[in-house]
Amino acid sequence: MKILTCPLNGPRNIAEFTYGGQVKPMPNPTEATDQEWAHYVFYGDNHIGVVREWWMHTPSGYWFIVERHNQTDEVMRTYDPAELFDPGSSPATEPVQADP
């Protein structure tokens, strides 16, 4: 069973988590053109490589960020979203590795 390390709850079984899509910058909904909005909704970074994603620990309802390689399924890092969205907040947790 694959283990994912939740920044709040520690290493947990992957079945306890829900995938929440890629982290991508949202255009301003009031100003974006239809095409910009369509691009935001339907297109994402589908390169083979390391991607940055939203995940939720389902029992605790806690959302966080995972950096994962989308071909090897290796998790590079998991951390609190505050690190991305509020640079002034507490420093990130140490980089963690998922069990192989």
Place this chain on the structure above:
Amino acid sequence: MPFSLLKFGLYKDYPFEQIADLPGPTDLKQYYDVVIIGGGGHGIATAYYLAKYHGITNVAVLEKSYLGGGNTARNTAVIRSNYLTSAGVRFYTESVKLFERLSNEFDFNIMYSRRGQLTLAHTDTTVRAFRQRAEVNKHFGGRTELIDRQAVGELLPSLNLDPAGLPILAGLWHLDGATARHDAVAWGYAKGATQCGVELHQLTEVTGIDIEAGRVTGVQTNRGRVACGCVVQAVSGLSAEVSRMAGFPLPIVAYPLQAMVTQPVKPFLDPHVSSSALHCYVHQTSRGEIVIGGGSDPYPLYGTRSTLELKEGLIGSAVEMFPFMSEMRLMRQWAGITDMTSDYSPIMGLSPVENYYLDAGWGTWGFKATPICGVTMAELVASGGKVPDLISPFSLDRFDAFRQVNEMGATAASH
């Protein structure tokens, strides 16, 4: 006759002339009218119909691995047309009709076998959705009807009518549901296409696509450059990676789709059986193995590994439906990479590059569309970019225009 067999048994050499189904490898030519990237069912079918219906034979199919070795070999070989949208049903109904006569057409047995497909409804909402699907199917010439719980029990005496505490209320009975050998479909098309002069180049990987002034002029491969008049991209799983070589992104996310088969047992299950609530489908192959499949993985991955949690979930559901299966052993497991689009419909037709045609976004519904994809893509290429009516709803620009074809009849879609 046993005596003639004995006589042949004493021959030193095989007494009949052996004709290979496929010609041996040849060198790449400098120029092809059409280069098809991807030697799976869709690519080779496109080549076949280009040669057969349109007389275009200067065609190369470039396959990085071997013929039909990608997702053509990794699906669960289900053929059906009981989808939900008008665009989808029209398209897949044509495909089923083509499948029915392929063995005769190829003079090559694809082991087409009509079994019927039964999708189980466990809630009133699903029954309503099924009623709509049955009517849409009938309208477009498919044979689908809603049957009640008692009829489901009579059709499948070995089925548990209350699996996982979810009583079966009704079933969507699709008489046209069928199966065929997926490898044989690819080989049949390849045999027919190469006999017409199409070149199939295996172990030939496209590494770059040359674009000049918005037009494709050639492709780079691991065996050198090939100039071409146009390109058809038919690479399931890696569609977004290949289209990026041509300079444009696709709204596709790759998810693994896992499946498995059990040891063979005596025939007990004629139709395909699928449960909308348990997210699991089961059918028995002509060899007696039970194929178990379901929806895509819970998160994206460009990989074909199998996971314990998905196997546990699928087997749990399968055993709920057919409790005696708990005695059986698993024999094989595998996964394919599926191109998922947000509306569960394919992306076919034109691309931002003028003479570069797309056959992508085949998610969990690609095998059953193989013949009709070949026919429509060949028509598109031969006409120089006039999109056939049957595939016009599946254009790439539907995403920018918010004109999605919401295909909730797809296997991966939750009902």
